[in-house]
Amino acid sequence: MLDVYAFATPNSVKVPIALEEMGLAYTLHGINIRKGEQKAPDFLARNSNGKVPVLVDSEAENGPMVLTESAAILVYLAEKTGKLLPTHGIARARVFEQLFFHASGLGPAFGNAGYFQKLAPEPIPHAIDRFKTEAKRVLSVLDHRLATSAYVAGESLSIADIAHFGWLWRREFVGVDFSETPNLARWYSALEARPAFQRGISQVNSLIPS
Numbered sequence: 568m569l570d571v572y573a574f575a576t577p578n579s580v581k582v583p584i585a586l587e588e589m590g591l592a593y594t595l596h597g598i599n600i601r602k603g604e605q606k607a608p609d610f611l612a613r614n615s616n617g618k619v620p621v622l623v624d625s626e627a628e629n630g631p632m633v634l635t636e637s638a639a640i641l642v643y644l645a646e647k648t649g650k651l652l653p654t655h656g657i658a659r660a661r662v663f664e665q666l667f668f669h670a671s672g673l674g675p676a677f678g679n680a681g682y683f684q685k686l687a688p689e690p691i692p693h694a695i696d697r698f699k700t701e702a703k704r705v706l707s708v709l710d711h712r713l714a715t716s717a718y719v720a721g722e723s724l725s726i727a728d729i730a731h732f733g734w735l736w737r738r739e740f741v742g743v744d745f746s747e748t749p750n751l752a753r754w755y756s757a758l759e760a761r762p763a764f765q766r767g768i769s770q771v772n773s774l775i776p777s
Contacts, residue, residue, distance in 0.1 A: 584767030
C-alpha cells in the first residue's frame with residue numbers, strides 16, 4: 568500500500584503523476600497548506616521539515632518506510648518499478664543531471680520568483696527582477712536542451728520530465744510563459760496530453776477546497 572500526503576503544489580503533483588505513469592495503486596491524503604496542516608503534530612511526525620509531499624510505503628522491505636523530498640520519491644518509485652529511470656550508464660546519468668538541475672536551478676528560481684511577486688510582505692523590486700530573470704534563463708536552458716531531444720534527458724520519458732513539469736504546471740505563479748521557448752512549449756503540451764499526467768493533475772486539484 569502506498570499513501571501520499573500532498574496538496575495542489577508544484578512538488579506534490581509530481582508524485583501522483585509518477586504513480587499514474589507507473590501504474591501503481593495509491594491513496595492520496597490532502598494536507599491543506601493554506602490552513603497550516605503541514606505544521607500539525609501528526610504530519611510533522613512523518614516529515615519534521617513540515618513540507619509536502621510525503622510517501623509512505625507500508626510494504627517496503629524491513630517494514631513501513633516514510634520518504635520525503637519529491638525527487639527522492641521519484642527515484643524510489645522508479646527503482647521500485649523499473650520504470651522511467653535507466654538502470655546504468657550515460658542514459659541514467661542524464662536523468663540525474665536533470666534532477667540536480669531541477670533542484671539547484673529551476674526549483675529555487677521559480678520558488679523565489681513566485682514568493683517575491685505574490686507572497687512577500689512588501690515588494691522588493693531587485694529581488695523580483697533577479698529571480699524572474701533567473702526563471703526565464705532556466706526556461707531558455709531547458710528550451711535549448713529540448714531543441715535536440717524529445718524529452719529533457721533523451722528520447723524517452725523519465726522522472727526528470729515529471730520533476731520539471733511540476734513547477735512549469737504552476738508557471739503563472741511565477742509570471743512566466745512559453746512565448747520565447749517553443750521547444751519547451753512543445754514538450755509541455757505533449758506531457759500535459761498524456762492520460763497519466765491528466766489523472767495525476769486531477770487528483771491533486773481535487774484536494775483544493777471548493
